Amino acid sequence: MKIQELLQNQKYTQKRVLENLICHFLDISREKLRTSLEQTIEESILKKITQAYDDFVVQKKPLEYILWYVKFMGNKFKIDHRALIPRPETEYMIQAVNEHISILNPWNNILFDIGTGCGVLWLSVLLHNPSFFSEAYLSEYIDYTLSLAKENFEIFKNKLTKTNLNLVKANLLDFIDPTKFISSQLILVANLPYIPEDTFNQNVWETVKNWEPKPAFVWWEDWLDYYRKMFQQIFDFWIKPTMFLEMMTRQVDVLRKEFWKKIEFQEVKTFHFNIRIVKAWIK
Numbered sequence: 667m668k669i670q671e672l673l674q675n676q677k678y679t680q681k682r683v684l685e686n687l688i689c690h691f692l693d694i695s696r697e698k699l700r701t702s703l704e705q706t707i708e709e710s711i712l713k714k715i716t717q718a719y720d721d722f723v724v725q726k727k728p729l730e731y732i733l734w735y736v737k738f739m740g741n742k743f744k745i746d747h748r749a750l751i752p753r754p755e756t757e758y759m760i761q762a763v764n765e766h767i768s769i770l771n772p773w774n775n776i777l778f779d780i781g782t783g784c785g786v787l788w789l790s791v792l793l794h795n796p797s798f799f800s801e802a803y804l805s806e807y808i809d810y811t812l813s814l815a816k817e818n819f820e821i822f823k824n825k826l827t828k829t830n831l832n833l834v835k836a837n838l839l840d841f842i843d844p845t846k847f848i849s850s851q852l853i854l855v856a857n858l859p860y861i862p863e864d865t866f867n868q869n870v871w872e873t874v875k876n877w878e879p880k881p882a883f884v885w886w887e888d889w890l891d892y893y894r895k896m897f898q899q900i901f902d903f904w905i906k907p908t909m910f911l912e913m914m915t916r917q918v919d920v921l922r923k924e925f926w927k928k929i930e931f932q933e934v935k936t937f938h939f940n941i942r943i944v945k946a947w948i949k
């Protein structure tokens with residue numbers, strides 16, 4: 667079948683989606699598509715395009731899971747049902763980290779990414795700052811999610827040879843030996859599940875509910891317990907990381923009220939009225 671014929675087929679009502687899929691599976695730009703309408707699409711490729719169209723339009727599967735990648739801060743990361751799809755608002759966290767470390771001494775710095783998902787925050791910070799960290803740790807609690815982070819690590823590890831890299835299955839920070847980090851500068855990034863269950867059930871799109879892993883969004887008992895637990899680990903270990911966290915706007919005030927004696931919270935970036943990137947440090 668020719669590209670032109672496929673595009674004119676009445677069955678495919680969402681032409682923009684169809685065009686994007688044709689470009690993706692033929693590995694051509696949109697400009698090239700316009701000048702290639704007479705090109706014949708191989709049977710095996712045609713099958714992939716029409717299957718992907720059905721998955722997206724009929725099954726409402728997220729496009730990133732269909733294409734198996736997500737673009738984040740200029741890099742392409744592998745993504746599938748094992749992890750939450752990184753959201754554009756979280757890119758602001760990487761910008762905030764980049765701004766923070768641009769004025770620091772590039773010596774004896776250690777990075778933690780807690781609740782790494784597909785590994786996107788950890789790898790993005792490292793790829794943007796390949797000489798800054800002497801060591802970097804990511805932690806993830808769910809085995810199948812950690813396996814995806816490891817696959818992304820394999821893709822990028824050759825670009826990160828200046829850092830000693832550690833991928834661990836852990837409950838938040840429970841893997842660390844605090845004595846190791848006494849004289850180091852610690853940077854911690856975390857986008858822990860913070861969506862209240864009611865909000866998830868009532869306000870989240872069906873495509874998210876049906877396809878993405880619920881434990882990546884929701885903490886069943888109390889939507890801020892992950893952050894509370896991580897702060898307690900930090901107090902118990904006597905470490906003093908500079909933290910970059912994502913949460914909902916009203917949650918910043920809740921945490922500020924609870925932890926004002928020990929932690930300073932500063933809202934550094936906002937994507938829209940409801941989501942905040944927060945920089946926090948131990949007083």
Ligand SMILES: C[S@@+](CC[C@H](N)C(=O)[O-])C[C@H]1O[C@@H](n2cnc3c(N)ncnc32)[C@H](O)[C@@H]1O
Nearest residue numbers: 752781782783806807836837838857858859882
């Ligand atoms: C909201 S997702 C964030 C994923 C990724 N960091 C991002 O920003 O796109 C939260 C991640 O935390 C993980 N997680 C949940 N509980 C955890 C725990 N106790 N320790 C470590 N990771 C945990 C989830 O499995 C999930 O992958």
